[in-house]
Amino acid sequence: MTSTKHHEKHHQKLMTGAEIFVRSLVEEGVEVVFGYPGGATIGIYDALYDITDIKHVLTRHEQGATHAAEGYAKATGKPGVVLVTSGPGATNTVTGIADAYMDSVPIVVFTGQVATKLIGNDAFQEADIVGITRPITKHNYLVKDVRDLARIIREAFYIATTGRPGPVLVDLPRDVMAQKTVFEYPKTVSIRSYNPVVEGNIKQIKKAADVINEAKRPVLYVGGGVINANAAHELRTLAEKLQCPVTTTLQGLGAFPEDNKLSLGMLGMHGTWYSNYAVNYCDVLIAVGARFDDRVTGRTDAFATEAKKIHIDIDPSAIGKNVAVDVPIVGDVKYVLRHLIQYVKPLDTLDWLATIEQWKKEHPLRYKHDEHLRAQYVIDRLGELTKGNAIVVSDVGQQQMWTAQFFRWKHPRTNITSGGLGTMGFSLPASIGVAFGRNDLPIFSISGDGGFQMNAQELSTIACNKLPIKIFIMNNGYLGMVRQWQELFWRKRYSQTCIHSPDFVKLASAFGIPAYRITKNEEVDDAIHRALNHHEGPILFEFVVEREENVYPMIPAGQTVNEIIDNPEPVNSPESSVHNKGTFIVHKKG
């Protein structure tokens, strides 16, 4: 069989489902598939054997394959593809699929299935994966007839990547993949029940502009939708035209450069003090590609109560779901922003920006800097030394929040993290996908000691493929984020949060990965430089950091900005040993 991209009309020979599957992926322009073979997919893997256009990456666990596909999709904007076997292979993808669903990541997951006549019989390695994943996929399919296969694959990619992106699963029974038919890849897709709105309603856009034009204290609240829509440029144009401060969600980091004076950094539970205050006091809140998640809003009835709210989103169901809005605009964020820019006029926000500047001075992001090594310092230095020119794949927990807070976010698609589901063990496998999709920036995978051990098997995938991933482990000896809650809200009863780890340096060595243990502040810059200068495959650093450090500021779950707990450390002065984000270099010189 050939692997040319062009369909040869005259060449109407019959192909098996497995061959059609592979040809369809080639038609979709798929370059890399993350997967793991098994009995139900052995025929598909056989068809893949001859294909040179598609690289197959054998991860060490199907969860790893799914996160890798997510990492690839988030970093490139192209759909990530997963191929696994039936039963346990399929169920192992569930966490990754749920993760992709929550964070709107376009992935297409192909699962093997037992033969159609065995479905429902509790056959060997049978699992009703279509039933299991129904609530966590944008859509899913069971292919019952080989003649539907090419169309379904075409639809799967279309649905995953259009509208609000998300995961689509296609279940492939073994016998269907052996049946034969003529292969013809559909040139177009039309699904009568699926027509995502892309052009925002101009009347609504004008209405939003009218509200904005009256604003005195506007704030742009920006989510991952801006990155999905590739609309960072439009966002920046709008913000600068309005002189409107911008705060981003966890998924929105990178949509707006933090070295811009209009940047407020991240908002929400562990967002900056000043972003949360700005939202609380703003008179117009412009939500763009964000979904008023509870980690952002806290108690919804106390969220931005003084503001008229404009909500721009591609997903109609995201609008008015958690918080009532005054001007809803359903549509592609890029399209809507482009038009909105034309209807708004520059605002006089000087007083508002001055107030915010004052807040930034009084309540900066900060951490204590003494003889002890802290994760915040490592991230602060990473941000400084890379100037934000890196792709950072964080895990979940304290180290994730510090990465969000202290890195210098600058470019879209450089912040890869599990937000909605908060999946520990995401970082290491996701960085594999990033490495297959991008080689323009250095790639850092940052995990805690807990999360790293959840998918540590992927070190093997990384080592075998010599992927240039710089692996940082922030070892605090705890499931730090849970320990923090126990410290603050559960009378320091550290139930099951102290975690023992292997010798990470030795572990890495077993995979042939050079590894170093860093225990002192003085070693951090060297380590980062060494990582940046290491181009031959992976390199791992274990940072042994302060054990009982907390992430601040913090708005306790379900509460309001009035309950914000700021960092107890005093604000930096030239004499103090507390570092504010970004002032380290100045401080050191001074």
Added chain:
Amino acid sequence: MAKKTQELDMNGQMKQHTISLLVENRFGALNRIAGLFSAKGYNIDSLTVGPTEDTSVARMTIVTRGDDQIIEQITKQLNKLIDVIKVIDLTFEDFVERELALIKVQSTSTTRAEIILIAEIFRAKVVDLSPKTLTLEVTGSQQKVDAIINMLKPFGLKEVARTGRVALKREFQGEA
């Protein structure tokens, strides 16, 4: 026609909405829709499904309850499902609704005549008869079905099977 709905009915219950759906008549569609209601914790008072004039399309009628915000979310979430072709909240429309019920009621020679009289008043049909029971078939609005069931209760209900509501929008009749 955005007639604002009263959120609570006379009994202080959340107002009922009748939602008519056209869905792809294929594997999994019903499951997806029922699953949405359970996953999001929405109420279902009744749900009916059946084929339409187009064999590739099924019509579902869902009777649900909720405040305006919940109902808005329900319609949006339904619309979001790929298998759903069209969602109409008939509560905002003039619509015809019917429900069919089979009611098996205890009867003796002394009560039989009285039950048949009730049946006549409600235009119900006797569809089965045994020495100790009588089975009636009644069609009508949900209120009508409720009413006949209430009337028959004192005789002793043995079994009741109700289809749940089916509904269609009324066509505009216009001036001649």
